[in-house]
Amino acid sequence: MIESLFEFFGKYWGFIGSVISVFCALLMAWFSTRFTPRIEHEKVVQKVAEIDKRLSETEMQLEYMPTRDELHALDKTLEGLGARFGAMEQGIRRLETKTDMLLENELAQTHKGGN
Incomplete structure (x- = not known):
């Protein structure tokens, strides 16, 4: 056999x-x-690792970004500050006008008294 x-x-x-x-x-x-050759598989694994690292970094940065509500509150605060600065500017202009008037009055009186 x-x-x-x-x-x-x-x-x-x-x-x-x-x-x-x-x-x-x-x-x-x-x-x-x-099946994928080992070299190409290693390239894909490396690329996925890079993308995972970038995603982790992006998530860390987004963790510290303000939320929509926080941005809205900040916007309202800035609007309020803008209005307050506008009011202060008007008050400073009024003071400047009064100071100029007082100075002109003082110079006029000095000028009259000196003649």
Whole structure:
């Protein structure tokens, strides 16, 4: 039985080797289309790590960003400050006008008294 098996493989070894070679070539071709090469896989892993790092940094920055409500409150506060500065500016102008009038009056009196 074993001798007949050896005779069979000895007689048809060239054909069996060719069939196995073709099968292995087809199997390798299928593997190359089905699975990613290691180098490309490592590139993808590295790219994902970079994106994950950038996402973490962005999340840390966003953590300290003001919310919509905080920005709205800040906007209202700035509007209030603008109104207060406007009122202060009007008060300063009135003081400046009064100071100018007092100075003119004083100079006029000094000028009259000096004649």
